[in-house]
Amino acid sequence: MTLTELKYIVTLAQERHFGRAAEKCFVSQPTLSVAIKKLESELDIAIFERSKSSVSVTPLGERIVQQAQRVLEEARVIKELASSGKDQLSTPLKLGAIFTIGPYLFPHLVPQIHQQAPAMPLYLEENYTGVLRRQLRDGELDAIIVALPFTEPDVLTRPLYDENFVVVLPKNHPWSKQDAIDPEQLADEDLLMLGEGHCFRDQVFEHCPALARKHHTRLGSVLEGSSLETLKHMVATGLGITVLPESAVSNLDQTLVTTRPFRSPAPFRTVALAWRASFPRGQAIDLLLSTARQCRLQPKPDSKH
Numbered sequence: 001m002t003l004t005e006l007k008y009i010v011t012l013a014q015e016r017h018f019g020r021a022a023e024k025c026f027v028s029q030p031t032l033s034v035a036i037k038k039l040e041s042e043l044d045i046a047i048f049e050r051s052k053s054s055v056s057v058t059p060l061g062e063r064i065v066q067q068a069q070r071v072l073e074e075a076r077v078i079k080e081l082a083s084s085g086k087d088q089l090s091t092p093l094k095l096g097a098i099f100t101i102g103p104y105l106f107p108h109l110v111p112q113i114h115q116q117a118p119a120m121p122l123y124l125e126e127n128y129t130g131v132l133r134r135q136l137r138d139g140e141l142d143a144i145i146v147a148l149p150f151t152e153p154d155v156l157t158r159p160l161y162d163e164n165f166v167v168v169l170p171k172n173h174p175w176s177k178q179d180a181i182d183p184e185q186l187a188d189e190d191l192l193m194l195g196e197g198h199c200f201r202d203q204v205f206e207h208c209p210a211l212a213r214k215h216h217t218r219l220g221s222v223l224e225g226s227s228l229e230t231l232k233h234m235v236a237t238g239l240g241i242t243v244l245p246e247s248a249v250s251n252l253d254q255t256l257v258t259t260r261p262f263r264s265p266a267p268f269r270t271v272a273l274a275w276r277a278s279f280p281r282g283q284a285i286d287l288l289l290s291t292a293r294q295c296r297l298q299p300k301p302d303s304k305h
Helices: 003-015 018-025 029-043 059-084 102-116 129-137 183-188 199-207 209-217 228-236 282-294
Strands: 048-050 055-057 093-098 122-127 143-147 155-170 191-194 222-225 241-245 257-261 268-276
Touching: 003 018, 003 029, 003 048, 003 059, 018 029, 055 059, 093 102, 093 129, 093 282, 102 122, 102 282, 122 129, 129 143, 129 268, 143 199, 143 282, 155 199, 155 228, 155 282, 191 199, 191 228, 228 241, 228 257, 268 282
Parallel strands: 093 122, 093 143, 191 222, 191 241
Antiparallel strands: 048 055, 143 268, 155 241, 155 257, 155 268
16 A cells, blocks of 8 residues: 555545546556556455446545545655755745635735745645635645635634725716715626635625525626626626725726725625644745735725716
């Protein structure tokens, strides 16, 4: 039994497909298949149930895969402990962020990190909160930047900053004559939102309860876009309005769209850093915390004048 074989069964359990698992492990499909068969033979059990169209994990296999994940994590800790005895800022750091934070924070965070720790390359990942949670738990990422609330066993979180939500409107929209927007007004308009799975979408609905009643009133409709950048372009064409975090409005085309704040108390989110409690590179975490707080963008919604 080897750590490589354990990595193979954990990856196959996640992917449920030999081809994708092999690609993720950077080996050929026959190599991965033979190694897993060898492990099953050594243990004298079936970890996976195979058919022509699918791969599933057997009940006993589930327990073995869970234990394999723990073994792989402990092996990573051994390597990290060895590295921590050296320069903690001289080896790559794997950092993830949700889709609505990464594109706006990374361009400012990366140069600052490089300036202060030039020998520490950054591996960057953008994904949904649920995916980042699993990658952090499995050791595929060292730290992640998410929106609170975020809870995970044996994971530490520290707030980085609060970020207000703002309304983005077509330039000639009637609301451009208002100084601020009441969240209840959103139910009356065609609202452009991110699709299911984005936590920012959920937060907007949470702060604007009237949106949950739209299917009763039918006063407006909710259309979905794939990214915040796409939503901005859709607003520019006059398709509707949208709600964005402050950091996402810095590059708006002011000839086509305008922004307005919400009435106080304005909806906002708290952006935070999360990392495994067992992660031994405290200096790298401290650098992330201080740098992310310093380089946070604070664009101001434009005035109607």
